[in-house]
Amino acid sequence: MRTHTRHKVPESQTEPQQSIFTAPSMTDPEPLMTTTIRSPLAQKVAGAPKSELHIHIEGSLEPELIFQLAQRNHVQLPYASIDTLRAAYAFTDLQSFLDIYYAGASVLLHEQDFYDMTMAYAERALADNVVHTEIFFDPQTHTERGVPIATAVAGIERALAEAEQRGLSSKLILCFLRHLSEADALATFEAALPLFEQYQHRLIGVGLDSSERGHPPSKFERVFAKARALGLKLVAHAGEEGPPSYIYEALDLLKVDRVDHGVRSIEDPALVARLADTRVALTVCPLSNLKLCVFDDLTKHTLKALLDKGVAVTVNSDDPAYFGGYVNDNYFATLDALQLNDAELYTIIRNGFEASFVTPAERAALIARLDAHWHGKPAH
Numbered sequence: 246m247r248t249h250t251r252h253k254v255p256e257s258q259t260e261p262q263q264s265i266f267t268a269p270s271m272t273d274p275e276p277l278m279t280t281t282i283r284s285p286l287a288q289k290v291a292g293a294p295k296s297e298l299h300i301h302i303e304g305s306l307e308p309e310l311i312f313q314l315a316q317r318n319h320v321q322l323p324y325a326s327i328d329t330l331r332a333a334y335a336f337t338d339l340q341s342f343l344d345i346y347y348a349g350a351s352v353l354l355h356e357q358d359f360y361d362m363t364m365a366y367a368e369r370a371l372a373d374n375v376v377h378t379e380i381f382f383d384p385q386t387h388t389e390r391g392v393p394i395a396t397a398v399a400g401i402e403r404a405l406a407e408a409e410q411r412g413l414s415s416k417l418i419l420c421f422l423r424h425l426s427e428a429d430a431l432a433t434f435e436a437a438l439p440l441f442e443q444y445q446h447r448l449i450g451v452g453l454d455s456s457e458r459g460h461p462p463s464k465f466e467r468v469f470a471k472a473r474a475l476g477l478k479l480v481a482h483a484g485e486e487g488p489p490s491y492i493y494e495a496l497d498l499l500k501v502d503r504v505d506h507g508v509r510s511i512e513d514p515a516l517v518a519r520l521a522d523t524r525v526a527l528t529v530c531p532l533s534n535l536k537l538c539v540f541d542d543l544t545k546h547t548l549k550a551l552l553d554k555g556v557a558v559t560v561n562s563d564d565p566a567y568f569g570g571y572v573n574d575n576y577f578a579t580l581d582a583l584q585l586n587d588a589e590l591y592t593i594i595r596n597g598f599e600a601s602f603v604t605p606a607e608r609a610a611l612i613a614r615l616d617a618h619w620h621g622k623p624a625h
């Protein structure tokens with residue numbers, strides 16, 4: 246399934262690496278602002294404080310950063326240049342993306358690499374007025390290359406702590422790769438136990454990602470039960486490519502607090518009604534769904550139909566470096582394609598705060614900030 250070569254951490258490379266963040270022109274090759282003229286409603290969305298609840302940090306690695314890290318870490322990539330890599334971003338389904346996504350992640354070896362990747366994402370999120378983010382990471386992608394989970398978490402945490410000072414609060418969610426065995430997930434969970442303790446302010450949950458078809462949530466019932474027993478938050482990708490039955494399994498067997506994607510729930514009216522009644526949120530990623538051919542056109546996206554039925558849908562970027570946009574781009578494309586109005590956009594943004602894993606006081610403060618922006622009410 247994987248196409249990339251495995252790389253162990255070179256013995257000679259144990260020294261801390263110099264941050265490439267000292268050279269913004271290298272890490273930020275594309276302008277954060279575009280000159281596109283947006284409608285007043287799109288501008289209102291762009292300026293609104295927002296959350297992001299579905300972002301794989303390894304999916305925020307822009308091609309330029311992949312090549313810089315490959316050079317810094319002496320990792321041989323199966324792509325000759327940035328352009329060749331970018332040209333490969335023509336996905337036909339989830340698996341065709343995952344093969345390239347895992348190849349891209351193979352450049353991550355040191356704490357500094359995880360820091361640089363996370364800081365680059367934080368800059369983009371702040372530029373989009375994301376004020377709270379809940380980030381996924383895939384430890385098994387790194388441990389299989391000899392990189393300890395603690396190295397990944399330490400680098401991600403250092404960047405997130407810095408970003409917090411700049412107005413971006415965050416949580417971290419450890420995802421199990423569903424194409425691997427449950428035994429592997431259990432071993433990963435056991436290895437991460439000290440980290441859940443050490444980083445309890447940040448590392449607050451577990452999730453389930455990677456190849457969906459043929460790997461139903463039921464395969465991971467035991468490891469999710471263990472995570473639940475520890476009081477961790479639970480999420481799972483379900484109903485992206487997989488059928489509605491996978492969403493039922495995520496709810497009934499894994500007992501998730503949120504469903505990632507979940508767009509195929511629309512095929513089952515009873516499931517839609519249940520999601521609406523229970524307000525279990527869906528973290529929808531419109532540009533991802535478009536790029537992975539879940540829908541052949543954004544006008545066919547089910548987000549608005551789900552919203553109309555009372556489902557707590559949110560808008561997120563998934564793997565923004567691969568799918569053509571960060572959070573604001575996802576809103577812009579969706580509001581255009583589905584002709585979303587002011588009230589619908591307010592509801593979606595608010596859903597993102599309602600569904601966040603923050604304290605009730607933090608949630609109230611986030612919603613007050615949204616209201617101040619949206620309705621001109623003073624934030625208190």
Ligand code: HPA
Pocket residue numbers: 301304339346454455456457482485533563564
């Ligand atoms: N789906 C499943 N696994 C993933 C994804 C996704 O969209 N992105 C990164 N891992």
Ligand code: ZN
Pocket residue numbers: 299301454482505563
């Ligand atoms: Zn995802």
